[in-house]
Amino acid sequence: SQKIEQNSEALNIQEGKTATLTCNYTNYSPAYLQWYRQDPGRGPVFLLLIRENEKEKRKERLKVTFDTTLKQSLFHITASQPADSATYLCALVGSGTYKYIFGTGTRLKVLA
Amino acid sequence: NAGVTQTPKFRILKIGQSMTLQCTQDMNHNYMYWYRQDPGMGLKLIYYSVGAGITDKGEVPNGYNVSRSTTEDFPLRLELAAPSQTSVYFCASSSQTTSVRTDTQYFGPGTRLTVL
Numbered sequence: 001s002q003k004i005e006q007n008s009e010a011l012n013i014q015e016g017k018t019a020t021l022t023c024n025y026t027n028y029s030p031a032y033l034q035w036y037r038q039d040p041g042r043g044p045v046f047l048l049l050i051r052e053n054e055k056e057k058r059k060e061r062l063k064v065t066f067d068t069t070l071k072q073s074l075f076h077i078t079a080s081q082p083a084d085s086a087t088y089l090c091a092l093v094g095s096g097t098y099k100y101i102f103g104t105g106t107r108l109k110v111l112a
Numbered sequence: 113n114a115g116v117t118q119t120p121k122f123r124i125l126k127i128g129q130s131m132t133l134q135c136t137q138d139m140n141h142n143y144m145y146w147y148r149q150d151p152g153m154g155l156k157l158i159y160y161s162v163g164a165g166i167t168d169k170g171e172v173p174n175g176y177n178v179s180r181s182t183t184e185d186f187p188l189r190l191e192l193a194a195p196s197q198t199s200v201y202f203c204a205s206s207s208q209t210t211s212v213r214t215d216t217q218y219f220g221p222g223t224r225l226t227v228l
Contacts (some may be wrong), residue, residue: 004154008152032215034215034217041222042221042222043116043202043204043219043220043221043222044155044202044217044219045219046217046218049214049215089154089155091155093215098145098160098162099157099160099171100145100155100217101157101171102147102154102155102156103154104152104153104154
């Protein structure tokens, strides 16, 4: 069955460092991969989308890579700040469907 | 724009009761979704709609029903509530108007439902 894995353990990093979060998937060929941020008690907020034919996407301090051979996406936050502390979710969807599959999320804590 | 609004914010149901979770969006989006999120878990798609009058099942549709009579509203109906339906429910919407998909989903604040 289709499966998405994100590191379930919380990631603690020091302010100013680069945070790297991983999203691995199996038994799936996504056309699009997205990253969302979720704060406690709130709905997810869209951050970045990357297509299967794109290797890398950037937006301000955020960078996403997509390796369809490794079946993996990496999400980087450079010069991290305490305000970046949140849970980050990855989501996949195929080209012919709108049925999204979400990972369980990784909780990031940036220490001042 | 208010974006995606959901009511109620919280609700406690007894086993066997029914209720409707309301979802409204004011962005004229054609696509709408219902997800549930259990503690420590990712979002699971319950139902989605690609336009008024069109709905389809997601990953976990059992025990739920939906309707989409207007572009703005996408209510989720729980019949015969069970403890397994205790969860946080999120509604989302997105706009797909061209052949190039953008797939940005806008989420509501969620409804926290407890079934006792």
